[in-house]
Amino acid sequence: MNYSQRLQNLVLHFQTELNRIPQDEFSAKAHPAKWSKKEIVGHLCDSAANNYIRFVKIALSDYPIPLEGYDQDRWVELNDYHNSYDPYDVIQLWINRNVQIATVLAQIPEEDYTKEGILPSGESATLDWLAADYIEHMIHHFRQILGNERIETMINQSKKSKVEHS
Template sequence: MSELVVELRNLINEVPNKIESLPYVNEKTNPSKWSKIEILGHLCDSGSINHKRFVEILISNEQVTLSGYNQVLWVQVHNYQESYSIKEILNLWRSINERIVKLLSNIKENQWNLSCKLEDQTIVTLEWLVSDYIQHMNHHLKQIFSD
């Protein structure tokens, strides 16, 4: 599973410079849509939630059932739009994902097959969950870099 770790490490190395060069990260193109800074804040929230999930799967003696979270309320309560600079959120994003890389770098090959249950009762592996986390991140990074 080193490919997933490498992919995440590459994102950590590439994304900050690209985002720092973007103009208008606080601009909202639609009042009901997140700004680029809010999308990045959402990725910080996602990183925090997923780090916790990865750890729980690794330390549990039983199959973990994952619960969702209210993404919109997390972004609202953190108030990424008004309370943070892009540099602060980038530093947070980088730190969370570096922590995830270190965690994933230390797991044993057989641990990638540990299973967990999603809210809809689908059973997936840790490998699937990490891959899904990275795909989710890439989806939102495309949103940030569009326009």
């Protein structure tokens, strides 16, 4: 699986969709304890920051390394995505972090995708598994933001486009 290309394709599709969401809808909270769509994108920025470090550390290591977890709610709270970022800025941050990840994933030799990290649970995970999980995590949150039907349509169009360009 070419994770770099898949990530780049998803960023292009999701970027367009995110920019179509009206600002008031993007920032609205359905409940005070729930994240707004803007905060979900902020969480994806935090996920990108943490996974970028994981991917680089695993790729550069010759042995399985421990991978730190992070308190996602506290990260979103500390970054104050809801009040301190306008929609454009949080979307750009998400795009930039994922372009950086896509670049790194493209530079990692195929054989290094079998390298492992140790998750906070103590289980080991390959770089291949972590990259796939990162992308699935992103898609999961875009289902929350955009709805299942729009996501499935985008994914199917992406696959169709990939076949046509093969």
